Amino acid sequence: MxxxxxxxxxxxxxxxxxGALALLSLPALPAWAEGIRNxxxxxxxxxxxxxxxxxxxxxxxxxxxGRTPVPDLIxxxxxxxxxxxxxxxLTFDIRCSFEGSDWPKTxxxxxxxxxxxxxxxxxxxPWNGSALTEMRFRMLQTSDVVLVAEMADGRAAxxxxxxxxxxxxxxx
Amino acid sequence: MVAPLRRIHVPRSVKRGxxxxxxxxxxxxxxxxxxxSTDNIVVIPRHILQEVRAFYNDRLVFRAEWFSxxxxxxxxxxxxxxxxxxxxxxxxxxxxxxxxxASTTVEVLAQDP
Numbered sequence: 001m002x003x004x005x006x007x008x009x010x011x012x013x014x015x016x017x018x019g020a021l022a023l024l025s026l027p028a029l030p031a032w033a034e035g036i037r038n039x040x041x042x043x044x045x046x047x048x049x050x051x052x053x054x055x056x057x058x059x060x061x062x063x064x065x066g067r068t069p070v071p072d073l074i075x076x077x078x079x080x081x082x083x084x085x086x087x088x089x090l091t092f093d094i095r096c097s098f099e100g101s102d103w104p105k106t107x108x109x110x111x112x113x114x115x116x117x118x119x120x121x122x123x124x125x126p127w128n129g130s131a132l133t134e135m136r137f138r139m140l141q142t143s144d145v146v147l148v149a150e151m152a153d154g155r156a157a158x159x160x161x162x163x164x165x166x167x168x169x170x171x172x
Numbered sequence: 173m174v175a176p177l178r179r180i181h182v183p184r185s186v187k188r189g190x191x192x193x194x195x196x197x198x199x200x201x202x203x204x205x206x207x208x209s210t211d212n213i214v215v216i217p218r219h220i221l222q223e224v225r226a227f228y229n230d231r232l233v234f235r236a237e238w239f240s241x242x243x244x245x246x247x248x249x250x251x252x253x254x255x256x257x258x259x260x261x262x263x264x265x266x267x268x269x270x271x272x273x274a275s276t277t278v279e280v281l282a283q284d285p
Binding site: 120127134138 | 191193204206207228231233234235236237238239240241242243244246247248249250251252253255
């Protein structure tokens, strides 16, 4: 028998790990909240996360906070078909005057088919003059891209477009 | 030749009150934390630029929060309204709180009468 065989130890490593996990997850969360916690990528993790479109829709609802989105406020420029999911160009603009409280505070970008659906948040101020922004992001599979704009006067707007991805980015 | 680590570009001169474009490009792998290593056992830990802050004359004018899905070598462009001549500085903050920055100057001309 080798020196490091598990049977020679009093406490197995697996036992220690599961015990610690049980301690960490003491406040039992409902199933949907557990999913949301896995989607929020604020911290680093070492286990894989599978994409779940239904969970991602809940994330969008959380940002909307029950507000009815204003139509035709976001101008979205996004390819309908992407051959490679590694780098998809996105250009968006908010149709607003940047006077008074008519400017976007935050713009959220979600890709519903990614393991971590939240792609980016952009924060603006009245000094920007225009919210025209360009970026590039990854997509794992064909899915909807959702933009949520939160205006300074409390309104919210959404834009949604489906992007067909032929070759998904590994990960996303 | 290796591309520079962080790049920023603004128009050389703009009129006062005009909205100008700031284009930035960073060289970064943006490891998403979802990929497996080549032996398919371990998840490669996440290593991304998680925040971008833009300062115009030392005033925060634009902030971006990035997550796993942003492309590697991320390009970002945004707009700022010209007020005074001065410096535009962009700071990238990584997962390990490493801050890198690029800065440039913009000349603001008085508007035509």
